[in-house]
Each structure stands twice: as C-alpha cells, then as structure tokens.
Amino acid sequence: MATSSEIIPTICGICDAGCAVDIHLVDGKIERLTPMRNHPHGIICPRGTRVAEIVYAPDRLLYPQRRVGPRGAGRFERISWDEAYAFWVEKLQALKAEYGPESICMYTGRGNFEFGVQETFPPAGTSESSASSILFPFGSPNSTGVGALCFVAYGMIAPQACYGEHYRHVSDDLDNADLILIWGANPATDSPPTNLARAKNALRRGARVVVIDHRRSETAKAIRAEWLGIRPGTDGALALGICHVMIQEKLYDADFVGHWTHGFAELADYVAAFTPARVEAITG
Incomplete structure (x- = not known):
C-alpha cells in the first residue's frame, strides 16, 4: 500500500524558544523533526529530535482516568471530563468539611517543565495559574512542584530577586x-538550543568563547571553545575570586555601583x- 508523505514548516512548541523546524509526516503521523533550512533559528535540540516519541508515547495520558483497583495495582478506567470534575468537586468539598481547606495540596506541572512556583506566585494579570483561580480561593496555600533550574531559577526567582518582577x-x-x-550552562544539550548557534557564529566573527565547567562539556567540544576545568563545587570560589580581581584592578563601573547598588563595601571586604x-588552590 502506497504511503503519503508531507513536510510542514512550523515552530517547535516544546519550549518557548520558537525554533524553526520542518515536520516530516508519513500517512499523517509525525516521523521526525529537522531544522528549517536558511532560517536564523533553524535548529533542533535533543528533545525536538524525540518529538514523535513524546506525542505517540503509549503511556501518554490523553483523558481523565479513575482508579478501579487497589492503590498501586495500576488499573484505571477512562472517564469523561464531566465525571472527573464532579468527582473532584465532591471529594474536595468533603475533605474541606472534615479536615479544613489547608488539608489540600496541589502538585502542578506539564511535560515541558513544572509550574509549581508559578502556580504559587503567578504574575499579575495572567490567567494560567490554577492555584490563583481554584486553590487559593478554596482556602489552601499549598501549591507545589519540582523546581526546574531553567524556568524557576532563571525565569522566576532570579528576576524577582533582581528586578522585583x-x-x-x-x-x-x-x-x-x-x-x-x-558558565553553568550547556546549550549543546539543553533547550532552547539557539544559544549554541549564536556562540558558534560569534566564534566565526572572532569573539572569544570560554566554557567554565568541571568537565569538558558537550558545548566545549561542539564549538571548540576555551575550556576552564575547575574542581566540582568550587564555582563559588572562582566567582568570588573574579570579584576580587575586578575590584582590586578597578574593572567595574564605579558610577553604576555607587548609584544602583547596596552593600558594595561589604562585598569588597568579603x-x-x-x-x-x-x-x-581551591579550584585547581
């Protein structure tokens, strides 16, 4: 039987980098993704290469399911969304009446990265937080999840601490x-992969690229960058040493520091x- 094939140009949706890709379809099903040619963001990361496995995984949940066997037996039956909503409304109200609203905890996330911290501290004006729309009005502050380094640390906690938002x-x-x-990154294996291509382009135009890692990472190998190998767990000492040299040799913007920072004198002393x-001696 003849098969049909098609290539559709689109944007990968695994993360929010917007990498340009071509989807190769065979009989209407995804066979693979490839980077889109002649596009500045035509690149693909390891997760993108496995997109067919993600979409067609046999254990991927597509509908609500209810346990029909003993806990741990792994037996479930498919139910409708209306049945799922009705079950949870009844169950939540019963638990609230017997134990109080704070007995409820919500664990949130998705296949790409978890949303636990975002659920707890959603930006004003957004509507994607189920904690703000359901859990908090219910009376419970207990929203949780596993903090993803890329999203929670870089996307939420760092800008909140530095910029207040x-x-x-x-x-x-x-x-x-x-x-x-x-430093502390490996764009050759991480998503989004766009920074790897940008670093390669920078090397071609003559920029200096240095990778700091306790191992010669995939990124250091992929772009043949200068590799500064340090002992595991000594990154903090290296950072403090860099601060020491910058302060001693006055390699910083004194006007900016004086106007926009607090505690610089204490930092210099430390x-x-x-x-x-x-x-x-510490870093090797």
Whole structure:
C-alpha cells in the first residue's frame, strides 16, 4: 500500500524558544523533526529530535482516568471530563468539611517543565495559574512542584530577586559580544538550543568563547571553545575570586555601583581574602 508523505514548516512548541523546524509526516503521523533550512533559528535540540516519541508515547495520558483497583495495582478506567470534575468537586468539598481547606495540596506541572512556583506566585494579570483561580480561593496555600533550574531559577526567582518582577530577563547580546562566558550552562544539550548557534557564529566573527565547567562539556567540544576545568563545587570560589580581581584592578563601573547598588563595601571586604593564589588552590 502506497504511503503519503508531507513536510510542514512550523515552530517547535516544546519550549518557548520558537525554533524553526520542518515536520516530516508519513500517512499523517509525525516521523521526525529537522531544522528549517536558511532560517536564523533553524535548529533542533535533543528533545525536538524525540518529538514523535513524546506525542505517540503509549503511556501518554490523553483523558481523565479513575482508579478501579487497589492503590498501586495500576488499573484505571477512562472517564469523561464531566465525571472527573464532579468527582473532584465532591471529594474536595468533603475533605474541606472534615479536615479544613489547608488539608489540600496541589502538585502542578506539564511535560515541558513544572509550574509549581508559578502556580504559587503567578504574575499579575495572567490567567494560567490554577492555584490563583481554584486553590487559593478554596482556602489552601499549598501549591507545589519540582523546581526546574531553567524556568524557576532563571525565569522566576532570579528576576524577582533582581528586578522585583517575574520574566524580566536580561537578554544576552551574544551577537555583538567580544567575550562570551558559558558558565553553568550547556546549550549543546539543553533547550532552547539557539544559544549554541549564536556562540558558534560569534566564534566565526572572532569573539572569544570560554566554557567554565568541571568537565569538558558537550558545548566545549561542539564549538571548540576555551575550556576552564575547575574542581566540582568550587564555582563559588572562582566567582568570588573574579570579584576580587575586578575590584582590586578597578574593572567595574564605579558610577553604576555607587548609584544602583547596596552593600558594595561589604562585598569588597568579603572578597578581599579570595586572592588569585587562594582561588587557584581551591579550584585547581
């Protein structure tokens, strides 16, 4: 029997990077994704290469299911959404009446990355937080999840601490930088993969790219960058040593520091002990 094939240009939806890809369909089903040619973001990450496995995974949940056997037996039956809603309304109200609203805890997330912290601290004006629309009005503050390093740390906690607001990212100007420091990241294996292509382009135009990692990572190998291998767990000492040198040699913007920062004098006092010789002994 003849098969039909089709290639559809689109954007990968696994994360929010918007990588341009071509979907290869065979008889209407995804066979694979490939980077879109001649597109600045035509790139694909390891998760993108496995998209067919994600979509057609035999254990992927598509509908509500209710346990029909003893706990742990793994036996479930499919039910309708209306049945699921009715069950949970009845169950939640019964638990609230007997134990109080704080007896309820919500664990949230999705296949791409978890949303536990976002559920607890949703940005004003958004409507995607089930905690704000259901759990908090119900009377429980207990929203949880496993904090994803990429999203929770970079997307939420860091900008909240630095700028007082979620999602206020500092965009890396890799396309114009003369020095690119890749530290605590591995764009050759991570999503979004766009920064790997940007780092490669920077090397071609003459920029210096340095990777700091306790192992020679996939990124260091992929772009043949300078690799600074340090002992595991000594990143903090290296960072403090860099601060020491920058302060001692006055390699910082004094006007900016004086106008926009607090505690700089205390920082300078603290890092004074992290001389290059001491840091070298710590980091290897």
